[in-house]
Amino acid sequence: MRFLVFNILSWVGVVIWAPLLLLTGLFSHNAAYAIGRSWCVMVAILVRLICGLRYRVEGKANFPEDTSVFLIKHSSAFETFMQLVEFPRACWVLKRELLYVPFFGWSLWMLKGIGINRGARGLAVKQVIEQGRERLEQGICVSIFPEGTRMPAGETRRYGLSGVLLAQNTGRKIVPIAHNAGYHWPRRGFAVIPGEVVFVIGEPIDPTGRDPRELNAEIQTWIEAQVQQIVSNGRTR
Numbered sequence: 001m002r003f004l005v006f007n008i009l010s011w012v013g014v015v016i017w018a019p020l021l022l023l024t025g026l027f028s029h030n031a032a033y034a035i036g037r038s039w040c041v042m043v044a045i046l047v048r049l050i051c052g053l054r055y056r057v058e059g060k061a062n063f064p065e066d067t068s069v070f071l072i073k074h075s076s077a078f079e080t081f082m083q084l085v086e087f088p089r090a091c092w093v094l095k096r097e098l099l100y101v102p103f104f105g106w107s108l109w110m111l112k113g114i115g116i117n118r119g120a121r122g123l124a125v126k127q128v129i130e131q132g133r134e135r136l137e138q139g140i141c142v143s144i145f146p147e148g149t150r151m152p153a154g155e156t157r158r159y160g161l162s163g164v165l166l167a168q169n170t171g172r173k174i175v176p177i178a179h180n181a182g183y184h185w186p187r188r189g190f191a192v193i194p195g196e197v198v199f200v201i202g203e204p205i206d207p208t209g210r211d212p213r214e215l216n217a218e219i220q221t222w223i224e225a226q227v228q229q230i231v232s233n234g235r236t237r
Helices: 002-025 029-051 078-086 096-100 104-110 121-137 162-170 212-232
Strands: 053-058 069-072 090-095 114-116 141-144 174-179 195-201
Touching (some): 002 104, 029 053, 029 078, 029 104, 053 078, 069 078, 069 162, 078 090, 090 096, 090 121, 096 104, 096 114, 114 121, 121 141, 121 162, 141 162, 162 174, 162 212, 195 212
Parallel strands (some): 053 195, 069 141, 069 174, 090 114
Antiparallel strands (some): 174 195
């Protein structure tokens, strides 16, 4: 029941916030981003008050001053909107179908989301590199979920290479990000489990001269190990 109430209020917020975001986005990306962030702050407050889910971020000092590429674990909806609340300004790489969702998807487009065709892998990587370069040069970091989809808690699959290739092609650093959100806001779940979500921001990685596949595997190993460490340390409660 609490999760239902939370979802209703969140979507009511979308109906209110989205038109404002779309209108201001016609004139200023800064203003649109501020409105989008305020919706995310509202959601974070609602999920804490109604569902008892709080969060903490460790290692925020690891974000470089220059724009960078975030590689973040994807296991829930929570990490998606919390990026606007706590991370440097960024856009998401997402499946292009989301951009067609009325109001919500249009807002993602206005926030300069990079919509890719996941069915065409080579083209998708090219889209990430080309559009990602534009965003980085505009002062916007690029946030990538390398698993490509939300994974059940405790599971993963081979990370995609687009994030590493984007960083190498643009001379930017990679910031790996781990968290335990999937243990509290399960994929396709109908409830939020009270407790604390912990985000761990890793040290920035210079990909220059590295073998992309080898580096990608190292990043995946680090992120997945950090998730398990969060869980084993009892920080899921």
